[in-house]
Amino acid sequence: MDEKEHCSFFNIVRTIIRAYRRFKDMKVRYLKLKNWLLVTLMGALGLSGCHCHKKLAEPEPDSNPPAVRDRGEMLLMYGVPTMNYQIRGQVKNAKGRPVKDIRVNMLERNMEVKDGELQGDPEAINRWLEGSEVRTDKKGRFEIKNSGLPQEQVRLMVRDVDGKSNGDYKNRVVEMDVTPDDVDRTNAGGWNQGTYNKEVKINLENK
Numbered sequence: 617m618d619e620k621e622h623c624s625f626f627n628i629v630r631t632i633i634r635a636y637r638r639f640k641d642m643k644v645r646y647l648k649l650k651n652w653l654l655v656t657l658m659g660a661l662g663l664s665g666c667h668c669h670k671k672l673a674e675p676e677p678d679s680n681p682p683a684v685r686d687r688g689e690m691l692l693m694y695g696v697p698t699m700n701y702q703i704r705g706q707v708k709n710a711k712g713r714p715v716k717d718i719r720v721n722m723l724e725r726n727m728e729v730k731d732g733e734l735q736g737d738p739e740a741i742n743r744w745l746e747g748s749e750v751r752t753d754k755k756g757r758f759e760i761k762n763s764g765l766p767q768e769q770v771r772l773m774v775r776d777v778d779g780k781s782n783g784d785y786k787n788r789v790v791e792m793d794v795t796p797d798d799v800d801r802t803n804a805g806g807w808n809q810g811t812y813n814k815e816v817k818i819n820l821e822n823k
Contacts, residue, residue: 699766699809705816707756714756717778719749722760723771732787766809769793774818785820
């Protein structure tokens with residue numbers, strides 16, 4: 617092989633190596649873009665509290681790997697913000713006497729109420745009410761523990777559904793603003809924005 621052919625051979629090899637390196641770089645960028653799109657899509661769909669791993673290549677040994685690496689492991693986190701709710705209260709009648717067996721529900725963000733009644737499919741509404749309600753005890757007390765999307769205002773639906781055995785009262789929706797003073801952020805972190813703590817006194821009117 618003469619000198620000219622020798623140089624030509626090595627030029628071809630260098631060209632192949634450069635093309636291979638560009639291909640690997642493009643592959644890594646493509647996988648990163650794919651992962652980013654997956655994270656965005658999962659967040660838009662409201663999936664929370666999930667941690668998953670997507671390998672770009674064989675991971676290099678590392679006791680404290682960074683969140684994103686050019687090679688190795690990429691940690692993906694997606695979800696939606698959440699808040700815990702702890703609401704305690706007492707229900708009394710117009711004379712200041714506790715009322716037992718009153719149903720209390722914490723309404724979800726988009727639920728519509730008109731004239732003390734939830735709007736929508738009656739069967740679905742009844743299933744939801746029965747599945748999420750708490751009842752007042754003989755001292756009229758109740759406690760709700762829930763979690764969901766952070767809200768600027770919490771609404772409680774208070775219902776008398778046992779006839780006239782404990783009095784006959786109008787349904788009522790109680791609205792409470794969520795202020796920074798009401799939120800305990802001791803255990804907040806990640807997607808969790810803390811715990812909303814509130815104590816409320818509710819008076820019902822006779823029908």
